[in-house]
Structures are given as C-alpha cells and as structure tokens.
Amino acid sequence: MEGKSNPFMEIGVTEEKQLTFTFYANDKNVALTVEQWGEVVKRGREFLPKAIVDEDASMYAKTTNPAS
Numbered sequence: 001m002e003g004k005s006n007p008f009m010e011i012g013v014t015e016e017k018q019l020t021f022t023f024y025a026n027d028k029n030v031a032l033t034v035e036q037w038g039e040v041v042k043r044g045r046e047f048l049p050k051a052i053v054d055e056d057a058s059m060y061a062k063t064t065n066p067a068s
Helices: 034-064
Strands: 009-013 019-023
Touching (some): 009 034, 019 034
Antiparallel strands (some): 009 019
16 A cells, blocks of 8 residues: 555644644554554654744744735
8 A cells, every 4th residue: 555645643732732642533443552652652752842843933934924
C-alpha cells in the first residue's frame, strides 16, 4: 500500500497549549503495544514546542501584518 494513507489518529494542540490525540474511525481496528504508544507520546512531545512556536509566529504575523 505504498503511497496510500489512512490515518487513525491526529496529534494536535489546544488553545491552552496542551497535546490532544484525536482518534478516527477506521475500517480496521488499530492495536498499539506499550512501546508503540510510548513512541506516539514521545513524538507528540517533540511536536508540541514546534507547533507552539509556529502558532505564536503565525499569530504575531497576523497582528503585525493584518493583510496576511
């Protein structure tokens, strides 16, 4: 299935700058081991500071250049 994607989960950030994990209904059940879930959490924690910086930069750009 190379080139096809069917995500079962999204990692996001709330307005309070907390991680959220949104799970999507899928044709197949998804089972994760403790190690796999640990990897998901690890990647989420790595994603969080970058997402906050990007969001802060985006908000700054909107306040300094309202046309964007």
